[in-house]
Amino acid sequence: MQPPAIAIDLTSPEAVVRQLARQIRQFIVEGHLSPGDELPGVRRLAMDLGIHFNTAAEAYRQLASDGWIEVNHGRAARVRKREHVPAAEETVQRWSERLRALIADTRAEGVPVRRIRRDLKLALEDLER
Amino acid sequence: MNANMLALLPALVITAVILDLLPRRPRRGLYFGITTGESFARSDEGLGIARRYRLMVWAGAVLALLLLPLTHGALPVFAQMAVGAFAWLHARRRAAPHAVQPPMVRTAVLEAEPSTPASVLVPLVLALAMLAASGIVLYLNYHALPERIPTHYGISGQADAFHAKTPVLTAMPVVIGLLIWLLMAMNVFGIIHGTSRGGAPETRLAREAQRAYFARLLAWLELAIGGLFAYIAVSPIVSAQRLAGSGWIMPALTVLLLIGPVWAVLRWKEQAGGAGDDTPDACWVGGLFYWNSGDPALMVERRDGVGYTLNFAHPFAWAQGLLVLALVALPLVIYSAR
Numbered sequence: 001m002q003p004p005a006i007a008i009d010l011t012s013p014e015a016v017v018r019q020l021a022r023q024i025r026q027f028i029v030e031g032h033l034s035p036g037d038e039l040p041g042v043r044r045l046a047m048d049l050g051i052h053f054n055t056a057a058e059a060y061r062q063l064a065s066d067g068w069i070e071v072n073h074g075r076a077a078r079v080r081k082r083e084h085v086p087a088a089e090e091t092v093q094r095w096s097e098r099l100r101a102l103i104a105d106t107r108a109e110g111v112p113v114r115r116i117r118r119d120l121k122l123a124l125e126d127l128e129r
Numbered sequence: 130m131n132a133n134m135l136a137l138l139p140a141l142v143i144t145a146v147i148l149d150l151l152p153r154r155p156r157r158g159l160y161f162g163i164t165t166g167e168s169f170a171r172s173d174e175g176l177g178i179a180r181r182y183r184l185m186v187w188a189g190a191v192l193a194l195l196l197l198p199l200t201h202g203a204l205p206v207f208a209q210m211a212v213g214a215f216a217w218l219h220a221r222r223r224a225a226p227h228a229v230q231p232p233m234v235r236t237a238v239l240e241a242e243p244s245t246p247a248s249v250l251v252p253l254v255l256a257l258a259m260l261a262a263s264g265i266v267l268y269l270n271y272h273a274l275p276e277r278i279p280t281h282y283g284i285s286g287q288a289d290a291f292h293a294k295t296p297v298l299t300a301m302p303v304v305i306g307l308l309i310w311l312l313m314a315m316n317v318f319g320i321i322h323g324t325s326r327g328g329a330p331e332t333r334l335a336r337e338a339q340r341a342y343f344a345r346l347l348a349w350l351e352l353a354i355g356g357l358f359a360y361i362a363v364s365p366i367v368s369a370q371r372l373a374g375s376g377w378i379m380p381a382l383t384v385l386l387l388i389g390p391v392w393a394v395l396r397w398k399e400q401a402g403g404a405g406d407d408t409p410d411a412c413w414v415g416g417l418f419y420w421n422s423g424d425p426a427l428m429v430e431r432r433d434g435v436g437y438t439l440n441f442a443h444p445f446a447w448a449q450g451l452l453v454l455a456l457v458a459l460p461l462v463i464y465s466a467r
Contacts, residue, residue, distance in 0.1 A: 003238045003239055004238070004239050005237065006239060007236045008234065008235045008236075010233040010234070011233045024239065038241035039239055039241070040237075040239060040240060040241065040242060044322075045237060046425050047323070047324075047325050047425045048235075049235045049237045050235050050407055050424060052423065052425070053425055
């Protein structure tokens with residue numbers, strides 16, 4: 001299997017740290033990265049993406065503090081095995097609202113319903129793989 | 130035709146061929162080190178720039194050949210290099226107005242640190258072992274060495290300078306060999322571990338293969354160089370007048386050292402996709418020297434098409450500079466303080 005590739009858009013309004021952390025988290029959730037998988041060193045990743053070392057380090061720190069990866073000094077960062085924690089009712093409610101708002105925004109921008117349906121289906125398939 | 134001409138002639142011709150090849154094999158989206166996009170090289174303007182560049186390069190080669198019988202030093206080489214440099218800078222100046230912005234979307238794969246392949250480690254370890262062995266042989270045979278030992282050999286392998294034997298002087302070839310080994314090892318590991326692995330997914334595998342190829346090339350070249358210095362170090366034990374077997378060893382090594390870079394040019398496969406190499410044009414001095422303190426990479430792909438170069442804003446690049454300085458200064462200091 002090809003290792004997952006990260007893409008950082010330097011023109012995006014989203015901070016590079018957030019882009020990096022979000023994509024790694026996404027790869028873990030979608031199963032492209034499994035518990036125990038080694039991540040590249042912070043310097044290596046920064047070098048590959050042409051970003052500053054501290055930016056990559058901050059993204060790893062955020063992922064570590066959220067429990068997605070474990071970072072030990074002198075050893076490669078690894079994906080952590082996460083215990084399933086049931087979401088609070090409030091979180092579930094917020095998710096539904098965000099999804100509806102996103103769909104409404106997307107439709108307002110002219111994306112056809114069948115395209116939205118197809119993308120949601122693909123995302124679900126990725127999640128269940 | 131004297132020995133000087135014989136030695137310089139192939140070097141002048143090969144240099145002209147290499148300079149001529151550079152614009153024929155432009156890096157993806159780069160032209161004379163400027164990020165111009167892929168189609169510019171094939172445009173009328175791009176072809177015109179290359180034509181004029183090649184004309185100047187071959188004019189420089191003809192000039193050097195004409196100077197060859199008239200001078201005894203390296204003047205023809207300097208003349209050729211000066212004309213080549215002028216041709217390169219002139220072409221860059223003409224290509225600069227056509228520069229485009231490098232891609233703002235950077236990609237990288239999430240995979241663990243690669244290990245150093247055995248095909249790279251083995252020649253490096255062998256070279257180090259030969260140098261160490263020559264040091265031990267010299268130590269054990271120090272008293273058997275002649276009182277005046279050779280410190281320089283001509284192209285024919287005949288010793289043409291001698292100094293009184295001292296432990297430091299005797300060990301110089303080994304020390305110089307070890308400094309070169311250190312320099313080469315830093316470059317080899319820099320290419321494998323210190324070069325960006327980013328870029329479009331379709332170009333990533335090609336870049337990976339090129340890194341492995343260049344690291345191997347350097348490692349095997351170092352094996353030849355290490356072997357040569359080990360051989361020069363112990364040679365006075367056998368003969369104080371000439372290098373044993375030098376009739377074929379020196380020409381063979383010269384050919385090897387010339388063939389290596391030419392082979393590298395021919396083997397370099399252009400990578401599809403993308404415009405430019407993700408490094409900003411503003412950080413390249415003359416398209417040849419890279420200085421970017423914001424880039425953590427120690428080495429980057431050269432913009433003139435073949436191999437790698439240092440990011441001179443990286444502290445390790447300066448460590449390499451000091452090593453080169455030591456390589457130049459050490460023999461001068463030691464040999465002049467006899």
